[in-house]
Amino acid sequence: MKPFLPLFLLLGVTTACAPEMPPMTPEETQRMNQLTSTMTTRCVGRYLIDLPDAFVLNEISTTKLEDVEILKIKPMYKVDFQLLLEQRDRELKATHMDGEPSNPFLKKYEILPPGGIGKIFNRASETGSADFGRTLELMAWKDGYLFSATIEATDSTGTAYANKPWIKEFPNDIPQKRAHLLDVYNRLQGRKDTEVPSGPGVCFPNGFLRGSATDHEQIDLHYHLKTVEDVYFGFHYLTDIGPEKDTLLERGKAIEKSVKQYNGHTLRKGKREANGLSFEEWLSVQETDPGVKDYDLTLEMNSKHGDAYNPLFITDFYSGVRHPRPTPSLEEVAVRKAIAKASLGEAESIALWDKVTTTLRPRPGAF
Known part of the structure; x- marks a missing residue:
């Protein structure tokens, strides 16, 4: 015994x-x-x-993860995603900076590169803050999942701050941040809560990001x-x-x-x-x-x-x-x-x- x-x-x-x-x-x-x-x-x-x-x-x-905030990943039918994307598009286009009706909150947007379904919204970070502070907001759909994620960036182009001497401390990094956001998105996948992935990567609610630590x-x-x-x-x-x-x-x-x-x-x-x-x-x-x-x-x-x-x-x-x-x-x-x-x-x-x-x-x- x-x-x-x-x-x-x-x-x-x-x-x-x-x-x-x-x-x-x-x-x-x-x-x-x-x-x-x-x-x-x-x-x-x-x-x-x-x-x-x-x-x-x-x-x-x-x-x-890697400076990208994952707001939401959840199972969703493609048709429901398209309705949600249209709703978000309308919301952003209808918003303006506080006290500035002629200054839109949404600066630009783009459709995802070929093969992708969704958009990247280039918007101000907050309606009440200086609009050279930007948030790139990705809203996409793949393999039956909604993906919503953001990354912070800066761009003074076309703003009231463009010619300020101190703005040089906040260079336009939109191209680099956009590329990084897409790189992270391409490595993201949806996941059932009880699913255990294989290979290098990190698990989080409803998702998995492939890659080394x-x-x-x-x-x-x-x-x-x-x-x-x-x-x-x-x-x-x-x-x-x-x-x-x-x-x-x-x-x-x-x-x-x-x-x-x-x-x-x-x-x-x-x-x-x-x-x-x-x-x-x-x-x-x-x-x-x-x-x-x-x-x-x-x-x-x-x-x-x-x-x-x-x-x-x-x-x-x-x-x-x-x-x-x-x-x-x-x-x-x-x-x-x-x-x-x-x-x-x-x-x-x-x-x-x-x-x-x-x-x-x-x-x-x-x-």
Whole structure:
């Protein structure tokens, strides 16, 4: 018979920082077994992680790759895309700079090169800012997916700033930015949430960008438990920040102070290893709303690197906190009920956390 090993040793958690975890009740055990009975691999950045099937991709996310912000990728019929493109075209043409009815917001537009379906809009970045600051907005369709992306640029040609001496500091870089935007678009592809691509590239919500790792990758996304409103995972992937001055555990004093402000305490902290990766974790409980416990579990990897081949990777788990959603209207806020109790308690939250985070691994060939 193999010797029994406590869970915290199997996980590689620093024993001095791993207090005994509370056991689950029979009801909690049954519920957790049911929740984790079917796990599916998800691709996040250039890594893989397994989540229960009951967790779905949240609509709130941000993605910026190689200086191109990916606004949206979603499945769409071609006819629906064409209607959406016409609507966007009308909106931009009807907009002008603030206080300048004769100064159009949309400066130029072009149809995509042969073989492409869509347009690139050359517009001012904001209606209330100087119009030499430009945004190239791509709206395109290929292989059954809508693609919407932007890149920032500058061009003073034909503006009131064209002859200002200081404008030389903002040269026209539209041709270079346009070429780069198209290069990124040509390497983009739509992707089902559970699809795991092969070869070098980076995954983000509903999409995949082919190519080797770069120092310009920023991704934030979430998965929430579809049956409740207060249980979710957050993933943050950054290659452009360089080394941080300290790690998660080295920020311990600040974390403890913050947790205690909300009548909370640390549940577990320490270093862990899984699938050849080394990372740190900090698990805590607090009362953001008095009398209501919410659980905040965090994992941090590559804190002192944050580069293309060693990205800063942060995973958060919350129970007792509403998952991200669009800003509610005043009417929605007025009728929304407060969360009375976390849907998953301490033992369940930690059990789910351990089950999921032990599956974090690099995607083969991703880098």
